[in-house]
Amino acid sequence: MYFNQKGFLPYLITACVSYTFLTVSMSIMCILEREIFGENNLSMNLTESITIQLFISTLTIEILMYIQDKFLNTGMIINMSIQIAIVSTTVYTLGYLFNWFPTPFELKYIVFVFCEILLVYFITYGIMMLQNKRITNKINKIIQEKRNKSI
Amino acid sequence: MKLLIEEFEELNETEVTVSHSKNIDEDTKDILKYLNQFSKTITANRDGITYKISLNRVFYIDCVDNRTYLYLENDVYETNLKLYQLQEELNYTPFIRIGKSIIVNIEFLESVRPLLNGKLELLLLNKEKLVVNRRYVNDFRGKFGV
Numbered sequence: 001m002y003f004n005q006k007g008f009l010p011y012l013i014t015a016c017v018s019y020t021f022l023t024v025s026m027s028i029m030c031i032l033e034r035e036i037f038g039e040n041n042l043s044m045n046l047t048e049s050i051t052i053q054l055f056i057s058t059l060t061i062e063i064l065m066y067i068q069d070k071f072l073n074t075g076m077i078i079n080m081s082i083q084i085a086i087v088s089t090t091v092y093t094l095g096y097l098f099n100w101f102p103t104p105f106e107l108k109y110i111v112f113v114f115c116e117i118l119l120v121y122f123i124t125y126g127i128m129m130l131q132n133k134r135i136t137n138k139i140n141k142i143i144q145e146k147r148n149k150s151i
Numbered sequence: 152m153k154l155l156i157e158e159f160e161e162l163n164e165t166e167v168t169v170s171h172s173k174n175i176d177e178d179t180k181d182i183l184k185y186l187n188q189f190s191k192t193i194t195a196n197r198d199g200i201t202y203k204i205s206l207n208r209v210f211y212i213d214c215v216d217n218r219t220y221l222y223l224e225n226d227v228y229e230t231n232l233k234l235y236q237l238q239e240e241l242n243y244t245p246f247i248r249i250g251k252s253i254i255v256n257i258e259f260l261e262s263v264r265p266l267l268n269g270k271l272e273l274l275l276l277n278k279e280k281l282v283v284n285r286r287y288v289n290d291f292r293g294k295f296g297v
Contacts, residue, residue, distance in 0.1 A: 007286040014269065069285050073251060076282075079268050125267050132265030132288070138297045139263045 010128075011062040018124040019058040023051060025119060044100060057094045061087050087117050152178060177296070185258075187244045193237070195221050195228035204228055206244060210259045210275055212237055214252035224277050247294045249273070249283040257294055 029043040044050065064086045072082065091113060095101050101109055167186055171179045192203040204221055211222050214234045221228045230237075238248060245258045261274045263283075271283040271291065283291050 007289065010269065010285050010288055066286065070251065073284070076266055076268055076270075079270075083268060125269060128269050129265045129267055132269070132271060135292055135297055136263040136265050136271060139292070139295050142295050142297070143260050143262065 008066055011066045012059075014065075014124060014128055015055075015058045015062040017127055018061070018120055019055050021123050021127075022054055022058065022116075022120050025116065025123075026054075029116075050098075050100070053094070053098045053100075057090055060094065061090045064090065084117070084121060087121055088114065091117055184243060184245055191240065191244065193221060193230055193232065193240075195230040197226065197228045202228060206241075206246070206256075207258070209246075209256055210277060210279070211253060211255040211281060212246070222279070245294075247287075247291055249281060249287050249291055251284065253281060255281055 023046060026043060026046060030040055030045060033040050033043050046054075065083060068082060068086060072079075074082065092110075095113070096105075101113070169179065169183060169186070175183075187206075189205065189207055191206045193206065193209070195202055195204050204223070208223050209221050210224060212234070213220050213222060219230050219232055219234055219237065221230055232240075234252060234254065238254060241254065244256075246254050246256050248254050255273060255275075259276045261276050261278075263274070264272050266272055266282070269285045269288070271288060273281045273283060275281065
């Protein structure tokens, strides 16, 4: 498969942004749960190996999204649904392989993890949208200037 | 920048000569890009008739089921050229690839807006909307020097 390094850059940046929000949100949840309930039942402690595993998972997600964007051209809603499906499948699969989840993996854990997936997904893409908004404002200004010149 | 316009009665076709220093500035690059469109044409068909379409009339090029279509303001023409062949031809022109099968002419852009899934939506002057795939966002930005 042809791999465009420059084309992968936005995906790598997204992986870094989502990794940052994932680790920060997990740390906050961990602290909050311990403060409120005295122990961690839902959230997991961030150890050295888990932080690396989390980066592997965010990078894997972005590689899969790069492949998806290469082969599938769909509308925004379908595209976002596919992206959330990719994130969920990767997180549950890697979580199972890396033993992130307690056994038995009850419904409350599945729901908790899915809520966290949605939270990180929308925060990450919200940040990326703000970044793109800054870029599109500049582009729109250039388009407008060109049009004014030609008038 | 100096602009010299000369009239020669013996010329059948307009000739444009651009004289620049060794270091080309951005304005000159823009002029060259713009002029390149006029010197290039694409052979395309519509209703069984073959036409020579000037690039400066093409809003975007789309490839569907291995067939390549040229979209003008209101008309659509089919060309025998493949998208990769056109992409090579369209270097140093205002055309830029924005998706697996789409090349757009940035001269016909009305505005750009970001989408939540990391892509960009383009509004063309003929009110058609196109989406810039995330893989091509950097190249698209580069075309504007942003």
